[in-house]
Amino acid sequence: MNTQANPMAEGIVREGEIKLEGLEFNTKFWAKDPTLWKQDKESMDFIVKFLGWQKVYNWTLERIDDVLAFAEDVKQNFKHCVIMGMGGSSLAPEVFRTVFGKQNGWPELIVLDTTNPDWIGAARARINPAETLFIFASKSGGTVEPSSQFAYFYDEVKKAGVKEPGKNFAAITDAGTGLEALAKKNGFRKTFINPSDIGGRFSALSFFGIVPAAIMGVDVKRLLTIAQEQAETFGPEAPEKGNAAVQLGAYMGACNVNHSKDKMTLLTPKDLATFGLWAEQLVAESTGKEGKGVVPVAGETLTQNFDYREDRFFVHLSTGSEDDKRVSAIAADLAERSYPVFTIKMDDVYQLGAMFLLWEIATAAAGAILGIDPFDQPNVQDAKTRTKNLLADLEKGNVSPETTAPILVSSDIAGEVKLETLAQDLYSLLESNDYVALLPYVYPSEETEKALLGLRDKIMLRTKRAVLFGYGPRYLHSTGQLHKGDGNNGVFLILSAEPANDIKIPGQHYTFGQLCNAQALGDFQALQAKGRRVIKIHLAQPLLESIKKISDLF
Numbered sequence: 001m002n003t004q005a006n007p008m009a010e011g012i013v014r015e016g017e018i019k020l021e022g023l024e025f026n027t028k029f030w031a032k033d034p035t036l037w038k039q040d041k042e043s044m045d046f047i048v049k050f051l052g053w054q055k056v057y058n059w060t061l062e063r064i065d066d067v068l069a070f071a072e073d074v075k076q077n078f079k080h081c082v083i084m085g086m087g088g089s090s091l092a093p094e095v096f097r098t099v100f101g102k103q104n105g106w107p108e109l110i111v112l113d114t115t116n117p118d119w120i121g122a123a124r125a126r127i128n129p130a131e132t133l134f135i136f137a138s139k140s141g142g143t144v145e146p147s148s149q150f151a152y153f154y155d156e157v158k159k160a161g162v163k164e165p166g167k168n169f170a171a172i173t174d175a176g177t178g179l180e181a182l183a184k185k186n187g188f189r190k191t192f193i194n195p196s197d198i199g200g201r202f203s204a205l206s207f208f209g210i211v212p213a214a215i216m217g218v219d220v221k222r223l224l225t226i227a228q229e230q231a232e233t234f235g236p237e238a239p240e241k242g243n244a245a246v247q248l249g250a251y252m253g254a255c256n257v258n259h260s261k262d263k264m265t266l267l268t269p270k271d272l273a274t275f276g277l278w279a280e281q282l283v284a285e286s287t288g289k290e291g292k293g294v295v296p297v298a299g300e301t302l303t304q305n306f307d308y309r310e311d312r313f314f315v316h317l318s319t320g321s322e323d324d325k326r327v328s329a330i331a332a333d334l335a336e337r338s339y340p341v342f343t344i345k346m347d348d349v350y351q352l353g354a355m356f357l358l359w360e361i362a363t364a365a366a367g368a369i370l371g372i373d374p375f376d377q378p379n380v381q382d383a384k385t386r387t388k389n390l391l392a393d394l395e396k397g398n399v400s401p402e403t404t405a406p407i408l409v410s411s412d413i414a415g416e417v418k419l420e421t422l423a424q425d426l427y428s429l430l431e432s433n434d435y436v437a438l439l440p441y442v443y444p445s446e447e448t449e450k451a452l453l454g455l456r457d458k459i460m461l462r463t464k465r466a467v468l469f470g471y472g473p474r475y476l477h478s479t480g481q482l483h484k485g486d487g488n489n490g491v492f493l494i495l496s497a498e499p500a501n502d503i504k505i506p507g508q509h510y511t512f513g514q515l516c517n518a519q520a521l522g523d524f525q526a527l528q529a530k531g532r533r534v535i536k537i538h539l540a541q542p543l544l545e546s547i548k549k550i551s552d553l554f
Contacts, residue, residue, distance in 0.1 A: 001230060001344065001351050001358070003244045006335035009251060009313070009342045015258055016250025019369050026246065029364060030054065030236035036368045043373055050375040052197030053360060057205050057227045057353065059195060064221050067207070070170075070190050071214035074107060078133040078168075081107045081215050082123065082153070084146040085137035085208075087285075087477030088200025089172070091278040092209035092356070093137075096218055098274040099352060103217030107133065111212075113474050115145050115519060117503040117512035118443035120152065129153065130160040133189070133215070135170045137208055139200045141177025144384070145473060148505050148515060154186070155506045172207050199375055200477075201282045204356040219350070227353035234361055244344065245358045248315070249365025251342050252283070252294050255313040257369055261340070262489070263435060263466040265297040265308075267316040267331050269324040273299060275317065275352075279359055280470075281478035286363045286374035288482025294366060295435055295482065295489070297466045301457050302330050308339060309464055311433055316343040317355075379484035382529065383476055387515075387522035394518070395509045422535070423554045427463060429491045429533045436465050437483065440495040441472035441520045447544055452495075455551040462554065472496075473519045480523065484530045492527055496520035497539040497546070 005013055020026075028036045032051045034044035060067075074081060083093045090113035097109045112123050134157075136150050150169070157165040166187030173179040174196045183191040192207040203209065205227060214220045232238065234245040255261040264283065266276045276298030283296040297312075316331040318324055335341040346355060367374030418425075430436070438456050442448060453469070460467045470479055472494070483490055502513035510518075520536070527534040539546035 001244065001346055001354055003247055003342065003344050005247075005251070005342045006340065008335075008338050009340035012254045012259060012313075012340055013247050013251045013342065016252075016254030016369060017246065019254065020246060020250055020365055023368055025365055025368055026236055026238070026243070029361070037371070037373050047373060047375055049197050050199045050202070052195045053199070053202035053206070055231070056195065056198060056203075057224045057231065057357070060206055060210050061221070061224050061228065064224070067211055067214050067220065070211070071217075074133050074215050075105065075217075078107050078131055080127045080132040081109050081212065082127065082132055082134045083109065083111045083137055083212050084134060084149040084153070085111075086113050086143050086145045086474070087281060088203050089137035089139065089143075089146070089208050091281055091478075092204035093212035095274045095278050095352070096209065096213040097216065099272065099349060100213075100216065100218050106217030107215055109212060109216040112149060113145065113477075114471070115148060115473055115512050115516040116441060116443050117499045117516070118501060120149065120503060120512055121501055122443060124156065128160070129156040129168070130162050133168060133170060135172060135212065136179060136183075137172040138177070138179055139174050139194070139203070139208075141173045141179030141182075144387075144515070148508070148512065151506045151508070152503065152512075172211060201285055202360050204278070204360075205353055209356070223350050223353040226348070226350050227357050230351070230354035231357060234358065245361035246365055248342065248344070248358065248362035250369070251313070251315075251340075252362060252366035253369025255340065256292070256294055256366070259313075260433070261311055261313045262293065262433070263295045263297055263309075263312045265300060265312055265314050265466065267302060267314055267327050268298070269317075269319055269321050269327045271321045271323060272317050272319050272346075275355070277478075278356075282359055282363050283366075284479040284482040285377050285380075285477075287367060287370060287372060288479070289376070289378060289485035290372050291485075291487045292370050292372055293482050293486035293489075294370075295466065295468070295486070296479075297435075297468060299469060300460070300467070301453070302327060304330055304333055307464065308334075312466070313340045314342070316341060318343055318345045319349075320345070320347070377481045379530070380476070380481050382484070383480065383519070383523040383526040385522075386525045387518045390518040390522055391510055391515065394514060419553065422550070426459075426491060426493060426535060430463060430465065433487075434465060434489050434491055435468055436463065437468040437470070437479070437490050437492045438495075439470055439472050439475055439492060439523075440497075441516050442495065442497050442539070442543060444471060448547065451544060451547045451551060455547070455554060458551065458554040472523070473516065476519065476523060483527060483532065488530075488532060490532060492532060492534040494520055494524055494534065494536040495539055495547075495550070496536065497543055498541050500541055500543065
């Protein structure tokens with residue numbers, strides 16, 4: 001794995017490296033010195049509790065035989081494995097699932113990070129619960145999305161006639177959580193206890209990423225060994241010059257602080273597209289706070305000769321694949337037109353583990369340049385609390401969490417927006433350094449996703465702005481922190497929807513559809529409370545028809 005930069009990016013990297021050298025980044029980082037990021041005691045005490053990921057590949061390798069034995073057991077007994085998790089508990093498994101694909105003779109991996117009932121129903125239709133292992137993955141052990149999924153699928157396993165339903169479940173969590181107790185009470189097949197000093201978005205090379213990868217047949221020992229070897233070029237003895245992780249962090253930080261370029265656009269070929277989702281969460285949740293933030297733009301439609309605004313900088317993840325030839329041509333065009341382009345080349349798909357580590361270190365380095373704590377997420381709880389309150393109101397017989405009005409808007413707009421002027425009203429909210437975020441709470445069938453991405457592209461072409469795209473509630477555990485913590489640089493369009501087929505959550509007074517819509521409305525309220533410019537639209541069925549009506553307005 002090696003890097004290269006065009007002259008524009010090379011100069012920016014050097015600026016950032018000089019800043020990191022002045023901070024003694026490499027020495028202090030590996031010594032777990034919290035003064036790299038904060039000086040007050042409370043923050044420093046917090047930071048040192050979340051640096052256990054630095055050499056977690058060693059920790060996981062020491063336990064790899066247990067992981068491999070469990071993977072073999074799953075292979076012999078199950079046809080599918082469903083990961084029930086959110087954010088850091090689901091995104092690394094999703095990368096492994098799409099990069100490596102279905103392995104012959106091994107269970108098929110399904111990653112479920114949603115409360116949308118149509119999405120959950122589609123997953124249910126693909127499996128026989130009796131022949132499926134369900135992994136409840138949660139650092140805290142109390143995340144609402146996988147907790148709700150567990151209640152539903154545990155009931156489905158019982159309905160399938162499994163005498164010991166707990167044997168169809170495994171857990172990955174921290175020590176002492178409610179999930180650990182739940183697993184013991186229900187006789188789970190296996191519980192993996194992760195180190196508690198690793199934050200979710202930094203957990204790819206711990207049990208959270210490696211156990212699902214092993215179950216689907218990835219050679220995780222090889223993956224971790226290559227990460228371990230590559231880490232020698234990132235480590236405390238490695239020269240800062242030529243250190244790819246430090247270079248990327250220097251580039252991210254200096255683009256933001258020195259050049260007012262905060263929109264980091266990822267240029268990824270199709271074979272590595274989901275890595276963008278993982279990097280998006282890592283960067284957005286780690287840097288989007290205190291009125292600052294690196295805005296990751298992942299999965300954007302790449303067009304030759306597109307005239308990007310000056311707030312963009314580019315990272316090209318090169319795999320040498322057939323599709324990478326197309327992406328490389330776009331990267332070369334951008335470099336020739338003096339946009340900053342930094343390229344990271346992977347020579348082998350098993351360098352993916354090293355790529356995770358590289359980005360984690362880079363994000364910590366960028367945080368040092370920005371002067372923020374990259375390990376907390378201070379603005380995430382508000383939306384969760386508002387969702388909980390909406391569901392409590394529902395239990396009391398008050399209004400349903402579905403929105404009855406077609407559109408709700410923030411106090412930045414006087415009165416309600418009319419559908420016929422929606423596009424103009426959204427465009428009128430944009431200021432000089434803004435991005436747009438399109439946030440649908442829907443099931444991405446092939447046709448639905450095509451229509452939504454078409455809407456995203458229309459907005460991008462019309463405004464020339466970066467358009468972030470994220471399915472709810474997934475983005476709440478990803479870019480949601482950035483949305484509320486940055487310098488109010490976003491204009492948000494939330495699309496909630498009526499489900500085609502709702503599903504009751506066993507043991508709860510609400511359905512998945514009501515939970516999903518409460519999450520959409522809760523985030524709308526949280527953005528509104530932070531003074532963000534937000535529009536919310538509630539779509540009726542048939543969903544595709546409603547999306548097309550909205551898209552036609554743009």
